[in-house]
Amino acid sequence: MIEREVTIGDARLILGDSYKVLPTLGWIEQLCMDPPYAFETAGGGQFRNARGHTDRIAEQGMDKGFDHRIINPLCCGSVIVFCHNDQIPALTTYLAGNFERFALCMWSKLNPMPVANKHYQPDSEFYIHAWSRGYHPAGELADKRRIVTSQVGRARDFNHPTVKPEAVMDKIMRNIGASSVCDPFMGTGSTGVAALKAGKSFIGIEKDPAHFETACRRIAAAAALKVAA
16 A cells, blocks of 8 residues: 655655555545546647657546545545646536535646647646635635736656646645645645645655655755755
8 A cells, every 4th residue: 555655854755546545544634636637638739749748648647537535525624626627517516515615716827838729728727725614725815816827837847747836836835724734646746845835744645656756855855945944
């Protein structure tokens, strides 16, 4: 179940299958996740051939969606979950039936991919914040805007096709009142870095060994900066 576990400061990083590991962790104040999207990866033309971004998503199975039941309202107070536009109807229905309230929020991209593929340009990504009583959004009034604007994350720097930028994750951390955060789809550790910067403890679960190693390095660097400060 747990293939490897690393503790770095206030972060606990687990290499393993989140569907098996997460239920063993007990109560989690806050889940914050960027799970696999469910969308069509065909098309893209010359841009796709030049960049390879969509190919990497398909190769790593990040286009198959996820089982909503990993978000268990009996085991967490609140969840923030990124999703594709086409996932919104089913995901919001699930969250509305299991949490007191939810808000649909958006990351507006300053440099979106110049494709449309018989749809709209991917100039934004959605995330949903759902919470039970007592776990409502935190932060100052300015922090509670539902739209955050930022450049696209540095995919090439971390060899991961869906890296979330620091500005987006920092804003999300300001909306989390919990002192601890768990990301069951950790990837290369963007949530963990933002959590440590915000003074929160972190638990991350990732099944890909290469991404897990990248997350360990990034979170170790963030923990070292925190100690130095």
